[in-house]
Amino acid sequence: MSTDFATIDWRSREIRIECQWIAPERTDAPLVVFLHEGLGSVAMWKDFPARLCEAAGVRGLVFSRPGYGRSTPRADDEIWDVDFMHRQAHEVLPALFAALDLGDKKPWLFGHSDGGSISLLYASRFPDKVAGLVVLAPHIFVEDMTVANIENARTAYLDTDLPQKLGRYHDSADSAFWGWNRIWLHPPFRDWNIESELDGIRCPVLAVQGIDDEYGTLAQIRGIAARVGGCELLEIPECGHSPHRDQPDRVIVAATSFITKNRRQTP
Secondary structure, eight states: OEEEEEEEEETTEEEEEEEEEESTTOTTSOEEEEEOOTTOOTGGGTTHHHHHHHHHTOEEEEEOOTTSTTSOOOOTTOOOOTTHHHHIIIIIHHHHHHHTTOTTOOOEEEEETHHHHHHHHHHHHOTTSOSEEEEESOOSBOOHHHHHHHHHHHHHHHHSSHHHHHTTTOSOHHHHHHHHHHHHTSGGGGGOBOGGGGGGOOSOEEEEEETTOSSOOTHHHHHHHHHSTTOEEEEESSOOSOHHHHSHHHHHHHHHHHHHHTGGGOO
16 A cells, blocks of 8 residues: 545645555556545554455545645634535545546545545535445434534543544644534534435445444434435444444445445446
């Protein structure tokens, strides 16, 4: 695996995006793009993307969104608004794909939590530019339990060694944490809801969630299935908010099977 950086123009400034390619030599294989959670980064995926790509025989792209990992941190005065996931899907992803010269190739998007929501929003806005989605613990609306646990995370960040732990994975732990935490706890964000936007998705979707997810109920992925025809669900017992960490083998088998089954739709 090789780590590289791409440069995009976003929010009126030049942003460096940390990227890691997996098996780039598989030029004829589908490309799976991994989109991390609200506190994630390239490094926080650990070896999961490589394991999935090996099992599925695909190539992969793992990247850190602006403000995360080794990508350009948030500016000190940069406050995310309610549409922050829309902007990632509608602005950052297209700019990154253009900078990487993906051309007309249709990637698969593999998104976790906020990254799953961003994947859904991208597929809705650009239905002809994506081969399929695998989304783990995505959010399509805000639940009380989500907000309560994000409030708990704020307390932990202020009172424990969580900043030091996050600092292993981000150039600026404050950039990653406060960008995510402040917008999720911003009162207007309680009305955030993307259910109606799911109607625009035309690609195959596998939605995965742990039955013991502490950040959302199964209403999240079941809500996707209610809107997206042919959406497949995987509800995993003894699994929390991070299925790829709690039950990695189960997720790899399911995702590999799903991608292989739908591979004929991937150019």
